[in-house]
Amino acid sequence: MKRLHIKINIAACTLLAVSALSCTKLNEQLYGSKTAYDATKPASASDLNGVYAQLNGQTDQANTYALQEHSTDEMMGPTRGTDWGDFGTWRKLHTHSWDATHNQINDTWDQLNIGVFRATQVISTATDNSIKGQASFLRAYFMFQIVDLYGQAPFRDPASSPDDLPKVYNRAEATDFIIQDLEFAKANLGASANIGIASKAAAAALLAKVYLNKAVYTAAQVGGPFTFEKADMDKVIENCNIVEAAGYTIEGANKYFQDFAWDNTEKSTENIFGIANSETRVVANANNRWRMGAHYNQTPDGWNGFTTLADFYKSFDEKDERRGIAYPGLTELIGIRTGFAVGQQKGPKVGGGLVDLKQRGGQPLIFTENVNLNFSTEAQGIRVFKYFPKPVHNDKDNIWKTDEDHNPNDYVILRYADVVLMKAEAIMRGGTDPEGATALSLVNSVRAPRGIAPLTAVNEADMLMERGHELYWEGWRRNDLIRFGKFNDPVDQRPNASDKTRTLYPIPQRAVDTNPNLKQNPGY
Structure with missing residues (x-):
């Protein structure tokens, strides 16, 4: 039987920093050990490794992954007798009945904000633009998840007084902040043969995802309606083309699962960014x-x-x-x-x-x-x-x-098929591809090697279904459903539509109680 792991971090002490966490010893196996940060010295590769280590929590079955998947139409965590009850944590995610004290909503907030703060520490003292570019990408990734899940992002300057309350970016402001970080990363990073090291292609792929969701993040009302601006869709296409130019290709026939296999380090043609593992060095086990x-x-x-x-x-x-x-x-x-x-x-x-x-x-x-x-x-x-x-x-x-202790599978966060489908969606939503591709041709380029017949036309329902079939259980389903206006629809074991305010999770109540700059999200 597997029960929920409850993990709280030591960086909480610095993270009053971000959300008024309690000071608890870090689970070093999950996050990596970290000595006191010296702001008088230029950030080093060792400091950067501490930021990368914060990604390891993304491979857990709980927290960020659970919030993005269990609330959707493709995953459920049923209680089996006394197994997997876990005080209702999985049931509440599936039924959209969580509140501001939900354990995984709280723990995810902590994990992601610690990632932002650690990255900011490195950025604030880095003199090497490669180190600063990688930290900027990582900060953008963690803040993207915060903006997507919670709709507002606390931010602390590492040089500020511990007595200062973190300022808070609203959703639109935080989106602009993320874009700036990713543009810097894109300009200062090159190619990388290691999936575990941020690259120009990784920055472009994440930037495409930000622009594709910008209508959601700048909407006047939580949950929409959404207006997809042509300029944003053109930015999606521009960044997808940068990834394509880097040489990634869709896996050939009968090779789909190669992207996730034990030898995906050597054989994948699609994996852009994630966590690199090997038989001799398992950083974050995909098991x-x-x-x-x-x-x-x-x-x-x-x-x-x-x-x-x-x-x-x-x-x-x-x-x-x-x-x-x-x-x-x-x-x-x-x-x-x-x-x-x-x-x-x-x-x-x-x-x-x-x-x-x-x-x-x-x-x-x-x-x-x-x-x-x-x-x-x-x-x-x-x-x-x-x-x-x-x-x-x-x-x-x-x-x-x-051999469960030496699983060499790289863990995948960004993948080329996602990029191709993002480009297709952006064209469908009014963007123009200077290379002349169409939404239909791009979707069919993903379908063909999977062994299924081409579509003759593509609409929103087709696009959402294709993304679901290609990217299931990779942590993007909630994000997609919200953008297509389908997140709140009834599903098996959730017979009634939920309110659109459920497209955002609540800010943890203890964070709201200790930082007046945070305002609870609508509906909570």
Whole structure:
């Protein structure tokens, strides 16, 4: 059984800095150790590493990832007896019934604001523009998440007095601030062969995402309506073309899951930015992404938690590779299929080959489409294996297993297919591509290698569906649904539409209580 990890940070002491956190020792395994910051010395690569380390929390199944996924139509965290109850934290996200004291809303606020503050410390003293550019990209990423989730961003100058309250940027001001950071990063960074090091392409990809969502962040009312300005859409296209010029390409036929495999460092043609791992140096293990759904008796064993929603699964064309395949070098050895797992599950047997798996009580382990948010059995719900581990043979037991401590999968944050679809959407919303591409041609360029027929036309519903099919469980679904005006729609186990104010999470109540510059979001 897997229960929610509650993680609070030491940088809280500096982070009165940002939101009046309590001083609690940092979980150094998650965030990395950090000595007292010396503002009299130019920022070093070591200081920058402390900012990169703050990204490691993005691989957790909770917090930022949970807020962006569990509130949508593609993920659910059902309670299974006494497993995964966690005081309702997952149910409240799915039903849009959270409040300003929700634990993950609070912890996400802390994690992201610490990232902004650490990056600002480096930027404030950096003399090397490469270091400053990378820190600017990282600050922009953390602040982008804050703006997207909470709609306002506290900011503290590291040189200010500890007694000074952080100023607060409203959503439009913070968006402009992010754009400035990313333009600086884009101008001062070059190419990078390492997914874990910010590059010009990464800055351009994130800048495209900011401009694509600018209508949401500058809307007169929370939740819209949204007006997508042509100038903003042209900026999306301009930055997507910069990424394209850097040489990234869509994975070829039968290669979709290569972007998430154990050898994605060497073989991916799409991955732009994320967290680099290797068999000898695991910085932030991607194993949460399979453990959070895998059953206890599967290989690899998991926590038997999260599922997708049946309606989302059934929206895929049966021929779509992204729906799920038998992955060579994986499925025939340990039984796991990539993509969506439904039906009888299999695992390795002694001597080779596969065997039908059973539940803990001895019943067949058959994953079903039906699932109940409050009262599910251990086999209910369709699971997702987008990331997956490298099988290794255990000679002693003569069986295939996995090495959970040395997973070399790079964790992906920005990917080229997302860039192509952002460009397509910007053209659909009125932007002009100097290269002459159309929204339809771009969408079909993503669909073709996935094994499905081309579209003959593309509208908003098609675009949103294509983004869902391409980017599921990568942490962008909430962002997309809001932009397309679909976030508040009813879904399975949430039968009624939620209010548009739910397109923003509340500012944690303890932050509002201690910083009068913060104003609680509408509806809370």
